[in-house]
Amino acid sequence: MLITFRIQKDEYKKFTKFALKRASGNKSEKKSFLASFAIWLLMAIVFMFIFLALGTKGFDFDIATAVVVLLPILVGVGVYFYEMLKIQKHALPKEDGFLLSESTVELKEDGLHASKDCATSFFSWKVVESISVNDGDYYLFIDNMYAIIIPNSAFKNENEAIEFKGLIKKYA
Secondary structure (H helix, E strand, O other), X not given: OXXXXXXXXXXXXXXXXXXXXXXXXXXXXXXXXXHHHHHHHHHHHHHHHHHHHHHHOOOOOOHHHHHHHHHHHHXXXXXXXXXXXXXXXXXXXXXXXXXXXXXXXXXXXXXXXXXXXXXXXXXXXXXXXEEEEEOOEEEEEOXXXXXXXXXXXXXXXXXXXXXXXXXXXXXX
């Protein structure tokens, strides 16, 4: 089976998010959100009790002092998130670069033949560690963070996607 396609930036972003989540072991965003929320809630309750205990012992809480202390922390958090967004933006491949150029993948009995206009690769089926499907996109993982990405947009119709899935099950 021969498939020719071009990976789009949003498909690559989706892959990197999936691969990082897979590598970190997070299976559910909802569970990690709930766990984070519970931890922050417990921390808030602990600090509330500390401030209440200190307040009864002659400690006066001054809002101006709290703002002066909190402002640098908030600025630091803001700068951190700004820098992280810059890193994410610059970590994406160029639109006319190698990763997002047109790719051709051929599935054969001996393995995967992948090619671009300036490179050709061969991967035997035994090096494919795992196969993941994410919203119709297929990721054939060769290593923890390296995969051959076959986006859902690569298939011309549903029958071609079903044929691809059947070949993957047969060979991998």
